[in-house]
Amino acid sequence: MPRLDSTNMESVVLPGRGGYVFSSVRPDDLGATEYTLATILVDTSSSVQIFEKELLDTLKAAVGACKKSPRAENLLVRLVSFSSDIREIHGFLPLSSIDMNNYSLGVVGGMTKLIDATQTGVEATLTFAKALVDLDFDVNGIVFVITDGQDNSSIYSVGDVRRTIAAAMKNEEMESIRTVLVGVNDVACKDYLEHFKRETGIDQVISVGNVTEGSLAKLARFVSQSISSQSQSLGSGSPSGSGGITF
Numbered sequence: 001m002p003r004l005d006s007t008n009m010e011s012v013v014l015p016g017r018g019g020y021v022f023s024s025v026r027p028d029d030l031g032a033t034e035y036t037l038a039t040i041l042v043d044t045s046s047s048v049q050i051f052e053k054e055l056l057d058t059l060k061a062a063v064g065a066c067k068k069s070p071r072a073e074n075l076l077v078r079l080v081s082f083s084s085d086i087r088e089i090h091g092f093l094p095l096s097s098i099d100m101n102n103y104s105l106g107v108v109g110g111m112t113k114l115i116d117a118t119q120t121g122v123e124a125t126l127t128f129a130k131a132l133v134d135l136d137f138d139v140n141g142i143v144f145v146i147t148d149g150q151d152n153s154s155i156y157s158v159g160d161v162r163r164t165i166a167a168a169m170k171n172e173e174m175e176s177i178r179t180v181l182v183g184v185n186d187v188a189c190k191d192y193l194e195h196f197k198r199e200t201g202i203d204q205v206i207s208v209g210n211v212t213e214g215s216l217a218k219l220a221r222f223v224s225q226s227i228s229s230q231s232q233s234l235g236s237g238s239p240s241g242s243g244g245i246t247f
Contacts, residue, residue, distance in 0.1 A: 009091055014123050017155050018116065022124035023091030025076065027135050030094070034138035036231035037092060037129055038066075038077045040223065041121045043147035043184075044105050045083040045112040051185065051211040052108050055146075058216040060100045065224035067095045071231040078124070079103075082117035084110030084153055092128055111153035118145050118200065119156040122164050122179065129174040140175040140239070142230040144223055145202075146182040150192040161200040169201075178230055178239040181205040182219065203239070 011023045040059065048055060059079065066075055072095050079089040087106055090098065121143050129139040168177045179202045183193045186207055197205040206222070208215045229240035 011091075012124075012127060014120055014127065016119075016123070016160075018120070020086060020116075020120045020124075022078065022088060022120070022128070024078075024128050024131075025091070025093055025097070027132060027137070030137070032074050033136075034234055035074055035076050035132065036071070036227065036234060037125050037139060037141040038075060038227045038230075039080065039121045039125050039141070039143045040077070041080045041082060041117045041143070041145045042105065043083070043112060043114070043117075043149065044081040044108045044110075045149060046109045047148055047185075049108050052105060054211055054213075054216055055184070056103060056105055058220045060103055061217070061220035062223040063095070063098060063100055065220065066227055067098075069224070069228040069231070071228055072096075074231055074234070075227060077227075080117065080121060081105050082113045083108070084113065086113060086117055086120060112147065112149050112151055113153045114145070114147055114149075114151035114196070115154035115156050115158060115161060118143075118179075118181075118202075119154075119161045119164055121145065122161070122168055122177070125177065126164075126168050126171065126174060129171075129177075133173040138175065138234060139173075140230060140234050141177040142227055142239075143177070143179045144182060144226075145180070146184055146219075147193070148183070148185045148189070150189050150196075158196070158199045165201045175234060175237060176230075176239040178226070179203045180226065183207045184216075184219070185209075185211045
C-alpha cells in the first residue's frame, strides 16, 4: 500500500461541544475486509515535560511492535496528544503508512483535558467504525488514555464519557470496544484514576508507576499486545483480555 498523505485522508467534525475533529484514511484505500481501530491518547501537559522523550520513545516502540504483529494489515492506528488542547498527531492510518521517525508530541505544557480526550477519543472511534461498517467492513476497537494527572480543563463531564462508553458497549454495528486508562508517574493520582475508571465505565486501569526504562518498555509491550489481542478477537463478538501483562 502506498504511503498516505493529507490528500488521502478524510476529516470529520464530531457532534457535541468543542468542535473537535478527527481524520482517517479513505475507506477506498483500504485493502482488507476487517479492521481493529486503535486510538492512543497521550497526556502532554506541563508535568510530562520531565519524561517527554521517554514517553515518545514508548509510543514509537508500541507502534513499531504492532507493525510486527500477524494482524498488522488489519490495524488502523490514531495518535492524539492532549493538554490545554487536543491535537491529532495522525488520524486513523494503516501501519504501513505510519512513519515513526516523524513522531512528535508537539508543544508539551498546559492543563489536562483528560475528560475531553477520553470522550472524543471514544466518539471518534465509534464514528469511524460506523462509517466502515456501513461499507460492509467488520470492525472492533481499543482506546488507550495515558496520563500522569487528573482533569483540570475539560468542557465535557464524567457523565458524558460514561454515556458515550455505554453507547459504545451497546452498539450493534461495532463488534466490541475495549477502553484502558494508563497512569504514568501516577503516585499522586492513583486514587483519582481508579475513581475516574469507575465513574466512566472504562474497562481497565493500570498503573505504570515511576517512569523508568523498564516500566515504559513494559507499557510499550502492553499496548502493542493489547492491540494485537483485540484484533485477534475480531469475529468473536467480545473484547479481548488484558494482553497478558500485569503491572
